Amino acid sequence: MRYTTEAHIIAKQYLEQYAKHFGDDQPDVPEIHLPSCLTKKLVFKDYSLHCITNHHKAIKRTRFLQIWRMEFPNVKVRKHQKMTQCTECAVFKEAFLKKLSQDEFKKLEVRRKAHLTLQRIAREKYYKHRTKSQENPQQYLSLIIDNMDQSKTNLPRFPFVSKADNSLTKLHHHVTGVLCHSLQKAYAFTWTDQFASNCNVTLNCLMTVLDDVAKNNGGSLPPTLYLQADNAAKDNKNNYVLMFLAMLVKAEIVKKIKLSFLMVGHTHEDVDQFFSRISVKCHQQAAVTLPDLHQLISTSVKPMPYIQHINSLWDFRKLATSDYSLCDFKDIHHFVFRKADDKVTLKFKNWPLHSEPYRELDVTNAIPDLDVPSIVEGIQPEEVFRFAHGTHIQTILSIAGSRFVS
Ligand SMILES: [Zn+2]
Structure with a gap:
């Protein structure tokens, strides 16, 4: 001793x-x-x-x-x-x-x-936002959003992979994860190659989460939203996402949004912990069909995550299309949208350092109005399958079936 x-x-x-x-x-x-x-x-x-x-x-x-x-x-x-x-x-x-x-x-x-x-x-800035939302969920909402490595959730999936299975083409299943720190709740959205991997997925997931938070919050949202995202340009860090967040502020869905990105190469956070739990489950348990994958995700963390398969998407990307580029955001890691006196401002800086001053833009006239979006036309299943390298889907399903029975 x-x-x-x-x-x-x-x-x-x-x-x-x-x-x-x-x-x-x-x-x-x-x-x-x-x-x-x-x-x-x-x-x-x-x-x-x-x-x-x-x-x-x-x-x-x-x-x-x-x-x-x-x-x-x-x-x-x-x-x-x-x-x-x-x-x-x-x-x-x-x-x-x-x-x-x-x-x-x-x-x-x-x-x-x-x-x-x-x-x-x-x-630390991210942790500060997280803590603030946990201590004062009526005022602050903190979310982190990311995509899981799709190779872990392609279906069918077995804990033991034989050489024969390995060469077969699988159906790509993507998982987008969101953690809501104020509700201490995880969200998992599954989707297939029916939809292009772009910010429409991110924005639809975000809106579903906001809707769920509002339902849990007596019908309204906390005035400040802290959003933490990955640096991926096609999913998160682009003009559509910035424009859409500005539109939310302009429409007074929330009063203020802080969008932050961690340093490239140092971005793995609590949402990755969530993905690692799913990944571990995937190694332990077979997932032949989509309901299997959902069941597996539902038991990966406690409390049970909210799980939804995306069958259709709102075209928020189209809605947020504008000729106006909000700023040259490649090196920016910190954005703040705020509405005051009918004016929407965007403040941004490279890093959340006190010593670095914010640059500020009045973007009120550049932002389109929030409207009812159209629906994204998904790629037809036959087309999706044509992208997958040739193996016929029946082959996969028959093998999956035989493995499942045995
Ligand atoms: Zn480094």
Whole structure:
């Protein structure tokens, strides 16, 4: 038996915070991966420096790594990252492998720390929004939206894949996930290649969630919406989405919307934790049909998520089409739409730093009015299947059936 010393507790807390601020939840496994530019040695170095700065007694490296192994076995530093890496982290990682002079090393360390601090600040802003909505759900609504890697949910799917099954074409099933922090509720929307993968899916999912939140909130929405999305240009970060959010503000559906994006390569968050639970279930349980997939998702997390298969989409994209481009948003990670005195303004900045001033635009006249949208014409099933490389659907279904029976 060993008493937990104060130094032990501090090291444990340090590691916990480190994983929270720098780690990325993995969408396919219940693990948190630290940025690729880090090694365990560098994490220990950061910890030692933290102890010196705060006048704490530091524990030895072997003990530190032991606490890491025992308390945080899911926090990993991976040599080879499966997910897309942050370019800057990859550059640091490569540079650290070379023989550097002390001066070069110090310079690189400063750059690496600045980079990780910036991604931490963006992340902390998201956590702040999340907490605010949980503490005051009448005023704030915080949502995160993302798409799951579709390869995990193609149907039919079996926990054990034989070579014969592997070569067969499967029906693509996409999952879009939304987490509502104020209601502590997860939403999963499934859809097939019947619809093009673009922001219409994102916007339809968003509107369904807003509708559900309003139903849970006595028919109205909290005045402020915090929306966290992925940097994908086709799904989230484009003029249609910005325009549509501005339209919601103009129509006074909500008073203010803050749309935030995390740093590219450091974007995996709690919604990916949700996806990893679905992914784990997919490895344990067969899903031959769509109801099977829904059943599997329904048991992946508690409380049970809201699940819906998208059969038709409103064409919000068409509704939000405008010749006017709201701003050059490629490097922008923080947008705020607000309506005051019949004026809709868009404020934006690269990073949510206090030191960086907002740039502001009056966009009132550029925004189309919110109207009843038309319906997206889906691609016909035969057409969808023609895109899938040739294997006849009957073959898949007969094999699925035989596997299912056996
Ligand atoms: Zn990075």
